[in-house]
Amino acid sequence: MMRSSGFRTLLACFVALGFVLLAGAVAPLHAQSPTVVRYWLWLDDPTEPMFDQLVKEFNATHPGIKVEYQFVPLNEYHDKLVTALAGGAGPDAGRFKDWWLGEFVKLGALEPLANSIGKWSGRGDVIDNLWETGKIAAAGPVYMMPHQFITFYMYYRKDWFAQEGLKPPTTFDDFLTAAKKLTDPAKNQYGFGLRGGGGGQDQWLAFMVAGGARLVDAQGKVIVNNADGVKVNQWYVDLFRTHKVAPPSAPTDAYAQVLGAFQSGNTAMFAHHVGSSVLVTTKLGAGSVGVVPIPAADPKKPATMATMAGNVVFAGSKQKDAAFTFVSWLSENAPMDKWSGSRQGQLPVLKSVAKLPRYTENTFFKTSLDGANYAIAWPPLPGVGYVSAQGWMANMQRALVGQIGSKDMLDEIAKALER
Amino acid sequence: MRSPKRSSAKASGRTRRGGSWLLPLLLLSPALVLLLGIVAYPIARALWLSVHRLEILRPDLSQYVGLDNYRSLLKDAVMGIALQNSGVWVAGVVLFQLFGGLIGAVILNQRFPGRAAARGLALIPWATPSVLVALMWTWMLDGNYGLLNDLLVKSGILSRFQPWLAQPGTALPAVMLADVWQGIPFFAVMLLAALQAIPEDLFEAAKIDGASAWRVFRHVTLPLLLPTILITTMLRMIWTANYMDLIMVMTGGGPGYSSLTVPLHAYYTAYKRLDFGYGSTIAIVQVAILAVAIVFYLRQLRANEGMVQ
Numbered sequence: 001m002m003r004s005s006g007f008r009t010l011l012a013c014f015v016a017l018g019f020v021l022l023a024g025a026v027a028p029l030h031a032q033s034p035t036v037v038r039y040w041l042w043l044d045d046p047t048e049p050m051f052d053q054l055v056k057e058f059n060a061t062h063p064g065i066k067v068e069y070q071f072v073p074l075n076e077y078h079d080k081l082v083t084a085l086a087g088g089a090g091p092d093a094g095r096f097k098d099w100w101l102g103e104f105v106k107l108g109a110l111e112p113l114a115n116s117i118g119k120w121s122g123r124g125d126v127i128d129n130l131w132e133t134g135k136i137a138a139a140g141p142v143y144m145m146p147h148q149f150i151t152f153y154m155y156y157r158k159d160w161f162a163q164e165g166l167k168p169p170t171t172f173d174d175f176l177t178a179a180k181k182l183t184d185p186a187k188n189q190y191g192f193g194l195r196g197g198g199g200g201q202d203q204w205l206a207f208m209v210a211g212g213a214r215l216v217d218a219q220g221k222v223i224v225n226n227a228d229g230v231k232v233n234q235w236y237v238d239l240f241r242t243h244k245v246a247p248p249s250a251p252t253d254a255y256a257q258v259l260g261a262f263q264s265g266n267t268a269m270f271a272h273h274v275g276s277s278v279l280v281t282t283k284l285g286a287g288s289v290g291v292v293p294i295p296a297a298d299p300k301k302p303a304t305m306a307t308m309a310g311n312v313v314f315a316g317s318k319q320k321d322a323a324f325t326f327v328s329w330l331s332e333n334a335p336m337d338k339w340s341g342s343r344q345g346q347l348p349v350l351k352s353v354a355k356l357p358r359y360t361e362n363t364f365f366k367t368s369l370d371g372a373n374y375a376i377a378w379p380p381l382p383g384v385g386y387v388s389a390q391g392w393m394a395n396m397q398r399a400l401v402g403q404i405g406s407k408d409m410l411d412e413i414a415k416a417l418e419r
Numbered sequence: 420m421r422s423p424k425r426s427s428a429k430a431s432g433r434t435r436r437g438g439s440w441l442l443p444l445l446l447l448s449p450a451l452v453l454l455l456g457i458v459a460y461p462i463a464r465a466l467w468l469s470v471h472r473l474e475i476l477r478p479d480l481s482q483y484v485g486l487d488n489y490r491s492l493l494k495d496a497v498m499g500i501a502l503q504n505s506g507v508w509v510a511g512v513v514l515f516q517l518f519g520g521l522i523g524a525v526i527l528n529q530r531f532p533g534r535a536a537a538r539g540l541a542l543i544p545w546a547t548p549s550v551l552v553a554l555m556w557t558w559m560l561d562g563n564y565g566l567l568n569d570l571l572v573k574s575g576i577l578s579r580f581q582p583w584l585a586q587p588g589t590a591l592p593a594v595m596l597a598d599v600w601q602g603i604p605f606f607a608v609m610l611l612a613a614l615q616a617i618p619e620d621l622f623e624a625a626k627i628d629g630a631s632a633w634r635v636f637r638h639v640t641l642p643l644l645l646p647t648i649l650i651t652t653m654l655r656m657i658w659t660a661n662y663m664d665l666i667m668v669m670t671g672g673g674p675g676y677s678s679l680t681v682p683l684h685a686y687y688t689a690y691k692r693l694d695f696g697y698g699s700t701i702a703i704v705q706v707a708i709l710a711v712a713i714v715f716y717l718r719q720l721r722a723n724e725g726m727v728q
Contacts, residue, residue, distance in 0.1 A: 079690040086475045103693070107476040188563065188580060196585075198671060249562030249582035251674040252590070257561070266563045389691040390671075398675035401587050 034066045035322040040081065041095035042074040043344060044275055050342035054335050058326060065322045075198070078389060085109055085316065092317035093327050096144055098133050098308045099378055103385040105136050105143055111313040112141035116324040122332050125350045127372065133308035136380045144310035145327050148339065148346035150273035151306045151371035152206035153364075155280055157182075157268045158290040168292045172211065172235065175269075175295040179245035182268035193261050193270030194239055194246035196400050197254035201392040203271045206305035207236050209376045211297040215417065216379045222417045225410035232297070234406040237399050251400040275346055277364035291367050306375030309346065347372070383419040391416040462706075468699035475693055488700035498701065500676045501684040504591060505705075508666075508680050509659050511592075515599040517652055520606020521644075525636075527607060528614045538611070545604035553668035556597035560584055560669075584670050587677040594669050594678055598659070606651060613647035614640070649720045653713065660709055681705045 043051065055067050070091070072080050078100060084090040096104075104110050113134075117123055126146055134144030156168055160182055169175035179191025195203045205215070208224075211232030215224045223229065240246045247253065247261060259276060261267045263283040271294060281289055294304045311327035313320050329335060333352055340348040341358060347368050348354050359365040378384050383391075392413060399409040444451075469488055474480040492498055527538050544552070559566045562582030571577040583593040617640065625635045663682045666672060672679035672687070681701060689698025 082475055082690070082693065086478075107474070109476050185579065196674070247563055247582070248580070249585045252582070252585040252670055257563070261563050264564060386692045390687050391691075393671065394673060394675055394679075397673045401585075401674050401677075403587070403675050 038091040039069045040091040093323035096312040099388040102380040102382040106382045110143040114141040146349040149308045151375045169295045191245035193258040193267035194250040196251040209303040210294045225414040274368045383417040465699045473695040505680040516602040519603035523607030524610035549664040591678040
């Protein structure tokens with residue numbers, strides 16, 4: 001009897017101990033297993049620490065969610081994303097360009113965000129027309145949260161213009177006159193840093209729309225190869241071929257080359273966006289660099305190119321709510337201001353941030369934000385991804401080296417856009 | 420009447436056929452599985468893709484298109500340019516690497532102070548990552564402030580800077596120059612090893628017979644190097660035909676299609692246009708062309724080996 005009672009007591013002790021251990025093991029397990037959101041992004045400057053700080057801040061203030069991020073260079077971003085999603089190993093959310101929107105929506109890879117945005121407190125603060133950059137059709141759902149955008153403007157050498165008695169150009173004619181005057185091949189100096197290599201399609205589109213050409217009409221029909229398009233494109237190609245105001249290396253010059261040429265005094269003007277303003281002014285000094293909107297064929301009809309780098313949630317994600325919580329948090333006031341104010345510095349999409357003095361009093365930000373009033377984005381066509389990755393570059397280069405004419409080039413681009 | 424030797428050999432052959440083949444097969448199976456997985460499956464998959472139109476994120480919607488992709492090849496003007504560029508690229512690069520490597524091997528085989536260090540340093544281009552080589556040469560060849568232009572202008576050879584990578588006539592040769600620089604050490608080291616294996620007494624005998632340095636090279640060194648030259652050339656031809664990192668970083672195949680080669684065309688078609696079916700077709704055609712070239716080359720190799728023996 002005694003023996004049996006002792007055994008029962010011992011058994012009870014073991015069972016109790018087991019429960020205690022189990023409870024101890026399970027409780028921290030629950031506390032330590034937040035929903036993991038895998039997020040991909042590219043950075044123009046991968047050494048910029050701001051994004052890491054933002055993720056740490058988000059993870060500290062949202063204990064139920066843990067964001068794990070991965071940098072992928074922009075050149076490989078599209079390819080890696082497609083193959084990762086096809087292999088079922090894609091992220092839950094990611095930074096995204098409007099270039100790829102049509103293609104990925106067609107593939108069914110993006111989650112419509114209308115319901116989530118409806119509940120998001122910051123939606124009224126987004127600059128009104130920027131929601132359109134995340135849509136395929138005006139009446140359709142938003143697939144991309146606006147986050148950081150750019151509009152193209154033009155840098156010019158203030159000191160060189162002053163020496164030559166030139167005014168900052170506002171029209172195509174002023175621009176060409178100045179470019180010719182500031183070109184001196186004997187000194188390896190050229191008027192304009194034309195970008196015919198990787199990424200040059202944004203600069204080209206800025207001049208195309210400023211010249212009055214359009215990629216699509218109001219119904220979304222591709223019209224880039226109509227008479228207006230051919231004329232403006234011919235003018236752009238002639239900057240290199242006929243007027244020779246761009247360096248001979250222009251057909252393959254990419255960002256590093258056009259930036260380097262401007263910084264080292266080989267070119268007098270080049271078109272880019274606010275993301276390079278710190279690099280340009282640090283190298284040349286703020287007093288030597290001016291900025292103007294992209295010159296227009298008709299100054300009464302200014303236009304430039306805008307492109308949005310937003311955030312999307314992928315349709316295959318199992319953590320869509322948590323993923324949206326993170327990407328919508330990135331578009332809130334404080335994180336937005338930190339991000340736009342960092343070296344990555346692109347334009348904030350919130351009205352409350354855009355009106356802060358650090359943006360309104362900075363000439364580069366101000367010119368960019370003013371440009372947003374008349375900027376035109378790439379249309380959300382499935383072919384834009386290919387055109388921006390390779391189609392434009394190959395055909396532009398063929399036009400620049402005289403292998404095809406302006407019309408042939410635009411026919412090829414129209415064909416690729418209409419795919 | 421059968422000889423006892425022959426019948427015993429036949430008997431052992433029967434035993435092998437009878438069942439003892441299982442053990443070798445078992446021992447080979449890890450390698451076979453690996454080969455099937457990493458060689459046979461990708462080839463079979465590429466063949467399958469080449470007769471389909473693949474919807475990358477919706478494979479269930481992929482369609483069988485028969486030989487449509489192969490028919491498209493005949494109408495693809497860019498493929499014609501890429502084939503031509505690939506021919507120039509492989510022939511030019513391998514030839515210059517071989518000659519450079521041969522000269523390098525002969526020099527490194529001489530006795531001179533610091534030879535060990537020179538042999539080590541000669542390997543640097545080969546050991547440098549391709550992307551780094553591409554970036555280095557891109558800046559050296561830069562049309563605005565490249566080192567090469569600077570040297571050529573200062574030495575009076577050129578009157579002004581040339582955009583080597585931005586002109587259709589010079590883009591491919593400029594990338595080839597970078598690849599030749601990178602690949603010479605491979606040939607130099609392989610040929611140096613073969614040179615060192617040639618018995619010294621053959622050279623001595625030739626010299627005693629009064630042969631000049633050129634005749635020693637022509638009639639002793641070269642024939643004995645030939646098997647190594649032929650096999651390394653074949654390997655290098657395959658690698659060079661498939662190699663696209665350098666071109667992709669330095670010119671992206673441009674300007675236009677001036678430096679676009681077949682693998683780069685396949686890559687752009689598959690990953691930028693998301694047309695994996697047609698991209699695979701281009702790759703299959705490249706494999707077929709390479710296979711024919713290699714078979715032809717191997718026949719020549721055997722004929723030459725016979726000649727050497």
